[in-house]
Amino acid sequence: MKRGDIMSPYDVVIIGGGPGGLSAAIYAARAKMNVLLVEKAGLGGQIAITDVIENYLGFPSVSGAELVSHFEEHVKSIGVPTRYAYVEKISKERGLFLVSLGEEKISAKSVIVASGAEPSRLGIPGEAEFIGRGVSTCATCDGPFYRGRDVVIVGGGDTAVKEAIYLSRLVSKIYLVHRRDALRAEKILQERVLARPNIEFLWRHKAVEVKGDATGVTGVEVEGVDTGKKRSLSVHGIFIFVGIVPNTGFVDCEKDSGGFISTDENMESSVPGLFAVGDCRDTPLRQVAVSVGEGAIAAVRAGEHVAELEGKLYSGKSASN
């Protein structure tokens, strides 16, 4: 009987091989749970496409690729079975989860969703080319690399405004480019950002091109929404905050208005035994450090869920497996 068949379910299937999923995998494997890690592309998640990371404790300054290789080495040292496949659907039947990978269905006593989220892009020339070399979607991550320099921020919602306040302490000058004539962020944030002395607001403007050379971004071309008039801004960075979309379409449970999975402090969703960690969760902060902590919590709680389930499923039999 193959592990993952309905009669021989995994203790836990972890969906997503970013920091949250990998940390969960390590905790689950060390607890001797039968664990399967499912990843659609390559391990590492968003950090795999991150240039430099300087805020994950223990690694003063490391490239995203290098950090991923440390994480991979760690998971390999414990021996976590990994499958590269796309999860289409998770359903729950008679207390067991069924994870659909194309034709095949894998059964599990618990599931940890660590499927991440993707920042929305503008889709303008130069944007994709300079991601990680001047184009950023995270001020907490990349802001300190722009100390004393000029940058563009695109967006006008809560995230754009919060990140503008944060960045205004670090950088020399910010051009905040917003296609409307007012911010959408909550009032108190608006007041705070409008009071910052080093932010120039370009209302009813949009970014139309990112320019750069071998050193990275050198400027951003903006255009008046009504006027069509163009202006070239000489900056070293552009931060894009026009939304973030979680990869949670395949899972059915309570989510917030943005599609992020709602959980309790133990990372358990509205469906018992179904956990969510990292960027796909309604987490207070999307950072490697946070995902790694959440992964640990979810794995330990998943272990407790499995122990509880074993009592029900195999009552009378030995509880060990």
Added chain:
Amino acid sequence: MKRGDIMSPYDVVIIGGGPGGLSAAIYAARAKMNVLLVEKAGLGGQIAITDVIENYLGFPSVSGAELVSHFEEHVKSIGVPTRYAYVEKISKERGLFLVSLGEEKISAKSVIVASGAEPSRLGIPGEAEFIGRGVSTCATCDGPFYRGRDVVIVGGGDTAVKEAIYLSRLVSKIYLVHRRDALRAEKILQERVLARPNIEFLWRHKAVEVKGDATGVTGVEVEGVDTGKKRSLSVHGIFIFVGIVPNTGFVDCEKDSGGFISTDENMESSVPGLFAVGDCRDTPLRQVAVSVGEGAIAAVRAGEHVAELEGKLYSGKSASN
């Protein structure tokens, strides 16, 4: 005017140099906050006295001392001012915190308490000598090192029983030593632990001596509470779960019945601007990974609190500092 004077408060004072405090320090310093780290003894917290750590993502297997040195290097690379002093009291006056270090008082706009907790000890011969070499207070941390071996667990509360269930999947046999004739853990946990096939319960017994040699623990001597009859157990490990005491006596805010600081999901306590992270908090899991994530969250939120306060304190003046 010296930073920390009432007219020139720190943006944030972080109390405790374990993983939670150090992670918070890195996030705060990178956000260009004026930060002071206060530590009573040496950096690292509980991990400084931990033998081997294998579950902090990115470090497959590392000694506690080595991990502390990586953490220290990281904090030094950013340059976080650190003071070695004992915090006697935190009070709040007119929106500012006063942190008492003996005679001196340091002022701050926000405080992150990362002061940790200490597991209670039995105070028996051999216990202190073999801490980290067979004597453990954390099954999630050390359990996997005892695969296929026999161990003793001391205690009968929720933690002892949860950890016994966890360990029973890893080790060969557990002797659970409890001074009473019934467990104090919640009923459902009791049922679950009593069903495990590889746990022998030694009711109304106490551990009286830990024995060992150069290789570590080799046995534990137990004694009947009523009978005084001794028995030698041949084991490689002893896990002690007789309580954990948080270092939170110096701070006045909402705490749970055990003295752990209650917070919301942003790590903010009942006192606005006062945060708590790691083992001293009512956290769902006491692990390096969790503390590191919580430190990041608290620092970012503390930054938001400071920005808010600046609007109030210096209205009319520039909001930058």
